[in-house]
Amino acid sequence: MLRLKVNGVERTFDGDSQMPLLWYLRDILGLTGTKYGCGMALCGSCTVHQNGKAVRACVVPMSKAAGSEIRTIEGLSSDGSHPVQKAWMKINVPQCGYCQPGQIMQAAALFSSNHHPTDAQIDEAMAGNLCRCGTYQRIRAAIKDAAGERA
Amino acid sequence: MNEITNVSRRGFLQGVFSAGALVLSVKLVPQSLLAAETGAPGTVDQAAFHPSMWVGIEPDGTVIIVAHRSEMGSGSRTALPLVLADELDADWKRVRIEQAIGDKRYGSQDTDGSHSVRDFYQPMREAGATARLMLVRAAAKEWGVPESECETDLHTVVHKSSGKKADYGKLATAAAQVPVPSKDELKFKPKSAWRYVAKGSPSYDLDTICCGKAGYGMDAQAEGMLFAAVQHPPVLGSKVKSYDDKAPLQVKGVQQVIAIDGFKGAPAFQPLGGVAVVADNTWSAFEGRKKLNATWENSPHSVYNSDEYKKDLQKTARTAGKVSRIKGDVDAEFAKGGKILEADYYAPHLAHVSMEPPVALADVRGDKAVIWTSTQNPQAVQEVVGAQLGIPPENVTCNVALLGGGFGRKSKPDYVAEAAILSKKTGKPVKVTWSREDDIKFGYYHSVAAMYMKASLGADGMPTAWLHRSVFPPIGSTFAEGAQYGDAGELGMGWTDVPYQLANFRAEVGPAVNHVRIGWYRSVANIYHAFAVQSFTDELAHAAGKDPVEYRLALLGDARKITPKDTPGFPESPAGYEYDTARLRRVIELAAEQSGWGKKKLGKGRGLGIAAHRSFLTYVATVVEVEVNNQGEIKIPRVDTVLDAGLVVNPEQTRNQFEGAAVFGTSLARYGEITAKNGVIEQSNFNDYQIARMGDAPYHVNVRVLESDAPPAGVGEPGVPPFAPALCNAIFAATGKRVRELPLSKIDFSAA
Incomplete structure (x- = not known):
């Protein structure tokens, strides 16, 4: 029996401990804001926070998620009021929107450790998050906007 | 040709609109086609029109606009309702968008070729202008004033000289009794009065997307559903020679191994064929699939280098x-x-590689199928699923989720047919998820x-x-x-x-x-x-x-x-x-x-x-x-x-x-x-x-x-x-x- 906290709620899991956190969140808990995109940590669609750090849920087995605090997009704020979410809306970032929960979680992790990232730091932090619609320019602008708001 | 009909009392809109709402439809297809397709008396088809778009106004003033084209990020789900809302002089904040199911009465729903706005700009204007005129006429009648003295101002009909005002919601029930005006009675707003067109608005779904609450095909869920992954033939047209139907069952969560027939003739939108592993979660289905050890016959396409x-x-x-x-x-x-x-x-x-790979959920019961999927082409879903199950297309209800990208891939519903076949064979709702590898190796x-x-x-x-x-x-x-x-x-x-x-x-x-x-x-x-x-x-x-x-x-x-x-x-x-x-x-x-x-x-x-x-x-x-x-x-x-x-x-x-x-x-x-x-x-x-x-x-x-x-x-x-x-x-x-x-x-x- 594994124990973990998801968005502040204590959970237990007695399934296959090799199951990736992604599918536990999506198929078992029904938290579908975290997306599947590649299954190999190549696209970042499944980015969540584990003990405050951005991780790819598709390659974190439940055995490694045990005992940690997981935050998903559903838990970032109850109403979209996180500064990164607000900036995303203000800059009108999404097109199809599918990758955006992962982008937002990645950006929120960057934001929590660095309030004023440079272009190079943004590029580096966001390099693992793919967007097929090509919203990178707006993602960069939104991260800077969030930083400005916080400052 | 775009005839507008008052359908406030048509039964088939129940569930979308409440009693007393004004509901209008726009008809786009020629009358001759309607006659041929009209069903038996008392059925939905007896409504005798083939709408491409509906607008309704609830007694509480909520304007409901039905988006009949798929949203894959290109914005038509917001752009077309904006056009209608502008001519209606509606308050965008009080507009609710409902996504249409697949239905040929809408006209083309195949969201491709960059033509959603081109084809439906004018019908949307007409639908908006018609509803506005009916609201004005309802108000004029109620107030006993000439229609020509009434105008609209953001969700309100106004009679300037008397100072009378009425919210659209208050007029909805009365407006539903007003005869639908003919097209030559319609007056369109001058460009200077446009509120939304050419000015724009953020995506209707912006907030839900940013909160992780937007519903994509990948996120569809049904009570008691199973999860499936399909091993497709490595070469187009090759057929399975052998596979291990026992080993996958050793994987925790795997329930069944089911073969799917390949396509006949040209592939079109038919399934590729192969072997499916059905499980109680996606990961188990992926893991079980690895144990199939399938071998394949040669195909004429094996020569492709x-x-x-x-x-x-x-x-x-x-x-x-x-x-x-x-x-x-x-x-x-x-x-x-x-x-x-x-x-x-x-x-x-x-390859298209939309961030959301092909995915579909099907629930087949008897001679009916209900689908939830990311598709650019819900009517093709009805046709293909119908053909695979041997049921008429109209027995297939295709619910259209948001698409996590499409780029043309999701005009082709082969993956939806797989879900329908597996649901029929298991007797349960089945969601088929293509892995990224499936998407790249077995594309169009x-x-x-x-x-x-x-x-x-x-x-x-x-x-x-x-x-x-x-x-x-x-x-x-x-x-x-x-x-x-x-x-x-x-x-x-x-x-x-x-x-x-x-x-x-x-x-x-x-x-x-x-x-x-x-x-x-x-x-x-x-x-x-x-x-x-x-x-x-x-x-x-x-x-x-x-x-x-x-x-x-x-x-x-x-x-x-x-x-x-x-x-x-x-x-x-x-x-x-x-x-x-x-x-x-x-x-x-x-x-x-x-x-x-x-x-x-x-x-x-x-x-x-x-x-x-x-x-x-x-x-x-x-x-x-x-x-x-x-x-x-x-x-x-x-x-x-x-x-x-x-x-x-x-x-x-x-x-x-x-x-x-x-x-x-x-x-x-x-x-x-x-x-x-x-x-x-x-x-x-x-x-x-x-x-x-x-x-x-x-x-x-x-x-x-x-x-x-x-x-x-x-x-x-x-x-x-x-x-x-x-x-x-x-x-x-x-x-x-x-x-x-x-x-x-x-x-x-x-x-x-």
């Missing part, structure tokens, strides 16, 4: 083909000698193409004759076995519609056999045709010693509207959308100016390149600035794009589309290549099929959307075609190296 195929295509491109458009006598001109240029261009297969690929270009230059450096020949396996081969020639539609995308004023011109097409499923891909044949034509144009300019912008403008010749009448073989445009060279000229001039063309000082290793192309009736010019360092690494600091898409309903969303098109173009130009070995696709995931990441995408894309009163044209696709040639022309300017084959990742640009 991309290296050899490429040589064959290029050979065909150097051989006389079928003439698609001809003027004058290019051969006679070439025979005169002088300065002649020839070039071979090549562009490989591409963008065509590989080889193109041969030849031109002779006169003393003034302008072409005296132009010949080009395109060879690619056509999309038609997916639907008809043995189709080998690109059709008029594919050739009309950048090949037969070259707008240059030339005395001698010949466009040809050569045959190519398909070995994979070929499908539509964002901007389709325009990609390789614009790459060849716009790159070759650049070659000619440099050969003539002229500025590429000036040269392009000279090639366009006189400002004119080109039609097949004056230019035989030129593709016909829809009425009102004739190819206007003045509009192409304007975007070229403005893009050049915006980019600092000819004025900007560029350092070593930097260059500007331009390309201009009309597709989906929209005129686009793109200037790319590139930086190539000594190690051959490419950076794209800046892109300037100017577009004339006629009236643009949502300029902000359109800018977003064109910014994205530059990134999409970057992906295909730099990395995009799908190859086959012995019929098996060699790529599998984002490690070996790369798309642009933030750092290698253009740093800044400046998009200028021109204001225009011309009728609305496409915005989802037209940004893509000019990008790759503009980038390659910039690389030539920066390095002197001419790119004739994509992708760039295979070319060494390091300083020798």
Whole structure:
């Protein structure tokens, strides 16, 4: 029996401990804001926070998620009021929107450790998050906007 | 033709609208078709109209607009309701959008070809204006005042002299009793009174997307559902020889192993066939699939090897083909000698790789099926699922979720048919999820193409004759076995519609056999045709010693509207959308100016390149600035794009589309290549099929959307075609190296 906290709620899991956190969140808990995109940590669609750090849920087995605090997009704020979410809306970032929960979680992790990232730091932090619609320019602008708001 | 009907009391809208609501529909299809399709008395069809779009007003004032086109990021789910809301003079904050199920009474729901706004702008205006007039008439009657003294102001009917006002909600029930006005009674708002059109609004779904609450096909859930993964034949058309149906069951969570038959005849939208593993979660299905150890029979397509195929295509491109458009006598001109240029261009297969791979949930019970999926084409879902299950299409309810990208892949519902087959066989709702590997290895690929270009230059450096020949396996081969020639539609995308004023011109097409499923891909044949034509144009300019912008403008010749009448073989445009060279000229001039063309000082290793192309009736010019360092690494600091898409309903969303098109173009130009070995696709995931990441995408894309009163044209696709040639022309300017084959990742640009 594994124990973990998801968005502040204590959970237990007695399934296959090799199951990736992604599918536990999506198929078992029904938290579908975290997306599947590649299954190999190549696209970042499944980015969540584990003990405050951005991780790819598709390659974190439940055995490694045990005992940690997981935050998903559903838990970032109850109403979209996180500064990164607000900036995303203000800059009108999404097109199809599918990758955006992962982008937002990645950006929120960057934001929590660095309030004023440079272009190079943004590029580096966001390099693992793919967007097929090509919203990178707006993602960069939104991260800077969030930083400005916080400052 | 767009007749509007009051359907406030029609039973089939129950569930969407409450009692007392005013509900209007717009009819788009000819009356003759209606008569043939009207069902038995008392059924839904007896409503006797075939609406494309509904609007309703609830007694609480909520305006409900039904979006019948799919939303995959291109914005039609917001843009079309904006048009209606504007003519209705509705408060956008009080509009609720409902997504339509698949139903042929809507007319076409196939969200492709960048034509949602073009086809439905006018019907939406009429629906809005009709509802507004009925609200005005209801108010005038209630107040006992002449209709002419009443007007609307943001969700309210106003009688100025008496000061009377009524919210739309208060008038809804009365308005539902007002006879539907005829079309010639409608008054449209003057442009100066537009609230939303040409001003725009953020996506209706912006908030839910940013909160992770938006519902994509991947997120569909049903009580008691099972999860499935399908092992597809590694080579198109091969059949399973053997597989282990026991080992997958050892995986925790796996419940069943089920074979799926392959397609018969041409693949079209039929399932590929293979073996499915059904489990109680997605991961178990993926894990169980690994234990199948399936072996496969050979297929005629096992001969497909991309290296050899490429040589064959290029050979065909150097051989006389079928003439698609001809003027004058290019051969006679070439025979005169002088300065002649020839070039071979090549562009490989591409995969769509929408971030959400194909996924569908089906619940089949008896002779009925209910589907939840990401599809661009819900009516095709009804047809394909119906055919696979042996039930009529109208017994298939297709709920359309948001799409996590489509790009043409999700026009083809083979994956939905798989879910339906498995639901029927298990008796439970089944969700089929394609892994990224499935998506890349078993797609409907963008065509590989080889193109041969030849031109002779006169003393003034302008072409005296132009010949080009395109060879690619056509999309038609997916639907008809043995189709080998690109059709008029594919050739009309950048090949037969070259707008240059030339005395001698010949466009040809050569045959190519398909070995994979070929499908539509964002901007389709325009990609390789614009790459060849716009790159070759650049070659000619440099050969003539002229500025590429000036040269392009000279090639366009006189400002004119080109039609097949004056230019035989030129593709016909829809009425009102004739190819206007003045509009192409304007975007070229403005893009050049915006980019600092000819004025900007560029350092070593930097260059500007331009390309201009009309597709989906929209005129686009793109200037790319590139930086190539000594190690051959490419950076794209800046892109300037100017577009004339006629009236643009949502300029902000359109800018977003064109910014994205530059990134999409970057992906295909730099990395995009799908190859086959012995019929098996060699790529599998984002490690070996790369798309642009933030750092290698253009740093800044400046998009200028021109204001225009011309009728609305496409915005989802037209940004893509000019990008790759503009980038390659910039690389030539920066390095002197001419790119004739994509992708760039295979070319060494390091300083020798």
